[in-house]
Structures are given as C-alpha cells and as structure tokens.
Amino acid sequence: MEHESGQPPVRNISPVKETAGAALRRKQQVSMADVAKLAGVSSQTVSRVSNGSPDVIESTRRQVIAAMNELGYRPNSAARALKRGSFRTIGVITFSLSSLGNMRTLEAIALHAARQDFAITLIPVTAPTQAGIQGAFSRMGELAVDAVIAIMEVHLLDAATVTLPPGVKVVVVDSDAGEEYSVVDTDQADGARKAVRHLLDLGHETVWHVAGPEESFASERRAAAWRTTLADAGRAVPPVLRGDWSADSGYEAGLRLADEPGCTAVFAANDHMALGLLRAFREKGKAVPEDISLVGFDDVPEASSYAPPLTTVHQNFADVGNQCVDNVLQQIRTNTTKPGITLVPTQLVVRHSTAPPKH
Amino acid sequence: MEHESGQPPVRNISPVKETAGAALRRKQQVSMADVAKLAGVSSQTVSRVSNGSPDVIESTRRQVIAAMNELGYRPNSAARALKRGSFRTIGVITFSLSSLGNMRTLEAIALHAARQDFAITLIPVTAPTQAGIQGAFSRMGELAVDAVIAIMEVHLLDAATVTLPPGVKVVVVDSDAGEEYSVVDTDQADGARKAVRHLLDLGHETVWHVAGPEESFASERRAAAWRTTLADAGRAVPPVLRGDWSADSGYEAGLRLADEPGCTAVFAANDHMALGLLRAFREKGKAVPEDISLVGFDDVPEASSYAPPLTTVHQNFADVGNQCVDNVLQQIRTNTTKPGITLVPTQLVVRHSTAPPKH
DNA sequence: TTTGTGTATGTTTGCGCAAACATGATTGGT
C-alpha cells in the first residue's frame, strides 16, 4: 500500500482507532439493539435469529441477517454466558506442555472441542505442587468453564483438596484417580506388555528396562507391566534403570547397560530415552540390533529415522484427546459424573532395532 | 428419572435438561449478594473487597473475606467481563500444534500470560485456508478475547480479509505482515547466516541446503539467508532441495545429496530433516562429519543424542512467546496498535556433525 | 459550636442477552 508523503502513517494503521479507543471498554460495539434498530425489529427477534429459533418468518430473518452483516454484529459471549450460565468452554489444566504426548493430546482436545463448538481455555501449572494445581483449579472456577480436563503425569491430583464449583466436570489424563474421576489414558500396561513379549518372542532370555521418573504414572505402569510380563514368562527381572524421559538420561542409562554382560534386550519407557540409549550403545561399540535389541515407547515421528529405525509402541494421542472431550461433553450434557478409566489401545511398530539374540 | 402420573407430560420431555440446565446456570451459585448478606454488608462492598479496593476498612474486609471463604465464593467472570468489557483473556490461533516450535511458543505464551493473570483461549485452525483462518478469527470475535496471537507459518494471513472486532489487538508469529501487524519471530535470517558461515569458516567450498516447504515463511527466510550468505562470500549457490520438515523428507533429500559428488556441507532447515539426512548418509556410507558436515536448525532437545550429535541453530521459543505476550499486553494497556517486527536472536550450537572438509 | 473535608459504606443503574410473558395478527372450524 503506497502512501504519498503527508499522510500520517498512523492513519495507515487503523483509521478505526478513534472508534476503537472508545471501544476498549465495550469492544463489542455492535449490540443486538443496534441490529434490531437497523432491521426494524425488536432485539428479541434478533436474539431469536441469532440462536436459530424456528419461530422467525423467513423474510424477517433475512432482514435481520442483512442488518447483522452490515453492522458486523457478533454476539457478546460474556452476556450470553452470564445469561445462560455456560461458556461453552472446556478448561485444560496441564503441567509442562513440552512433553510430546501432552502436546499431541492437547491438540486433539482443541480440535475435537472446536468441532463441537467448544473453546479451550488453557491454564498451565508452573510447579507440580499441590498449591500450583489448587491454584489452577481455582482459576478455572473463576473462569466459569463448563468442564475441566487435567493433563498431568503426576500424583498430585488429590481429591480431598481439589474443590471445583459444583457442576463442573473433570476428566483426568494419566492418573489412578479412576475411582473418583473420569480417567482417560493410553493403555500403558498393554503397550509395555507388547514390547516385552516382542523381545521375548524373538528369543531373548530377559529384557532390561529403562524407566521414566517415579512420579509419572505412565512410567510406573509401564515398569509394572514389564515386570509382570517377565515374571509371567518365568524370566529373571533385572534391576530397573531410571531416566527422566530425556535423551540425555537415556544416554547415561545406555552407558551402564552397555557394560552389562548379559544384556541383549532393552525396553525403554519412551523413544527419546531410546535415542539416548542408541547413542550410548554406538559409542560403546554395541551394535543394535545385532548385540542389543531395543524397543521404545511413543512412536515419535522421527523414530523411523533413528539409527537404526526404532521398534516402538505407538501411542494414539489423538484418540486420547478425543475421548477426553467426548467424555466431558457427555458429562455436561447429562449432568452426571462418570468415574472410571477409559483405556486407549497401543500398537507395536516393528522396525529395525530388534532382532533375535546372536549366540 | 421416574414420574408419578399427574405430572404434565411436558415435564417429562426434559427432566434431565432441566436439571442440567439449572446446574449449569447456577454453577456459580454463590453470588456477591449471598456473601454480602452473610457478611452483613452491601454487595458493593463485597465487590470492593473482591477487587482489592483500598477504601474498605480492615475489619469489614475481614468479615467479607470470611464470608467469601465460608460460602466458597468465586467471582463470576462472565458478569465481570460483561461489565468491564474485558475477559483478561488472550486468544491464540494456531495451525498445527504438532510442530515443536509452535508448541514451545504456545507453552511460553500460556505461562507468561498466566503470570500477568491472563488466560489463554486456544483456537486451532484445522485447514490452512483463508476460510479456516477467517473462521478462527471470527470465533475469537465472539469469544470476546482482548487480543489475539496468531501462530502460523503460512502466508494466509491476508489483512484484507481478516476483520477483528475493533479494539482487539493482534500479534503474529512468523509472517511478513509487519507493516500492518505486530510480528514477533525468531531471527531466521541471522540464524541461517550463522549456520552457513560456520560451514564456510570450516573451509567448505559451498553449502547445500535442504529447505522446508515453500508455504513457510520461516523456511523461505532461512533459504534466502543461506543464498545471500553464499553469494556474499562469492560462492556457488547449489540448487535447493526441499522437504516438508519431517525426518522422512530429510531422508529422501539425503539420499540424493549423498550421490552429489561435490557436496561436503549441508544446512538443513530443521533438526528433524537433519536427522533424516543423517540416516540417509549413514546408509549411503557417507560419514558425518568426515565426508559431509551437517548443520540443523531448532536445537531440539534430542539433537545432542543424534549420531553424531548435531551442530544446529538454537531457537529461543520461550523468548518468542514471552515477547508475544508482552507486546500484546502493551497494546491492550495503551490501546494502540504497534506494527513492526520483533526479532529474537538465535545461537549456533556446535556439536559433532561439522568439521573441516577432507579435500 | 458550626462548617468543611474526607472516608467508609450503601443505592441505583445498566452492561448484552434470552427466558418468560404479553400482544397482535392470521388462520380454520363451525
């Protein structure tokens, strides 16, 4: 857009600014009344059109819609919410978005909620403390969300201390609070079982495990399933190594594992740690899968490009998110709570990091 | 729900609806009036306490707070927003959360906004079309957010077609709309320049480039900077290979590059593609960095565990997010728009994927 | 004492919307 000199550049930016100035307070400057006046009807009729009431004759409806378009009318959701008591909003409380799984889940939640015309309000919990979570829930209460989905890996959701406004529904991802809340989660145990069985079926005598942090339910469930799968097969259960999900922690575990003489198969609790293990094995001169087989968990998009491409357990984060939304929406609709756990299945994806043991 | 006879049938049609409706409506059951009654003051005084007005005597304040606690009072943000015209909410429009950078940026935005007591409303754009973005902005208008941050890599933000309610401020991440909007972005050009200069300084004759998709501004900026850096140094500019950010696309590019005789140095537009390149080179028997040096972009946490650990350009997503929030909040406070581009610097992180050429 | 000044609190009002109720117009049946 060219400008001759003499035009104050600010005009360029927003000639609307004066109006906008006054509009800061009531940014929604066009109200139903304005539309009503222009259309020559009552504001209630505008409301009816706005809500798709069938009791409006076609000609009137068209007039109103024309007036709406002309004025650029947008219903004010604050007023709407005040009147109806519902924001059509789901609050999502999450601790650390940086984990891939949480992000994916969040994305699915946002997408699925949008499909049902619900918005997402995001409240991050800075510190995984009771106080932090408490505060988040408290904020949610103020925000008058209709429901809350908590995405947390930590044990911190203590029912006794969480007080939501009555009528607000909760779904929790990854927790063992199934007795009191709706819980949706990946079927961690089955995924871990598949990973271990795969290695056992390949002929490995036993399987070592690099677990995630103890505070994580996901980690604990995977570790427990690994243990019982080995036990059920009558195999020895080696000591657990523990990482913090990061590739670096996997690397450290790998350094130790590489020196473990009998170790021919490892199940890492996630792909990133598996990547670290791969690096450690490489540096220690252990070939994967020839010397050591390795299975990860998550199936990150890059797993197929690892060296070698990683056999791993695929998690369906999109499904988890969708289930959360469906669950919470159903609770809203029926005004019931629905404790219980919904498990989303996993798939074992076999690539090139696993093979039968050499000897 | 059972009904004895005698109930008019209309009650029957939606017994659930009534309860659900009622519950939603009174979800925020405790109002200022209730607190006021219990505390023996007027509701206005409750409002004053609630907003921290200094004009309330200490004893009164304590009474009111006691009453609030007893009743579990939470201010109703719908009413508050209706009255004040502000939700203390920032809308974030994002296309595809699955990219690491977007996620990180979003996380920083959410965290930083929370610090200033703003909530985040998330609207995902399903399809990167004008209509999709239009719809998202339109929804934002209805949601009466105070400002919007658009996180998009695509050229789709066409000023002409985006109409926000006046008074709503916009900040855009990764776009060239700096003339009309506030734009905050990583300093892509400088980052790319650093990557190329690093390789040139190592003694490489020229640097090949695996770019991201054409629709991405980030990709185009990195490619342009790569080109001019080479040109400025008087080097030949090899043809660009193009991927789609994924490791798989990097792999394909790597397969071709490995057969390119004079290719001793490659700059990949992101780390995931670099990972794919690494795999391709490995399969083709090209050693990194002995035969080919490789630099990525992003510095994903796993980059240090790649084989070999990847030299890459670190992006400061947290800073980008923080700048976005600061920017938008300032616009809200001063009620001005503030076109212009804010660039967040990058850092070159040298690991083991680069070395002087063998010649 | 009176008057003034400030300070703590109460009262009124309206934000924009939609439920509830009221009205007026149009039908159809007899």
Place this chain on the structure above:
DNA sequence: ACCAATCATGTTTGCGCAAACATACACAAA
C-alpha cells in the same frame, strides 16, 4: 360470521457485577 387456536413478534425482566452517584458519619479547623 364468530371464536379459538396458532403463530410471529414485542415487552419486561434479571443474570452478577462494578461504575457512578448518594449518604452517613468522623474528625479537624474555624
């Protein structure tokens, strides 16, 4: 032709909060 039933539309009201204004009371200065 009349009344009733239906339908389209208008009017009133209040959601919960906080700005604006009103009041009442305390204390200082005259």
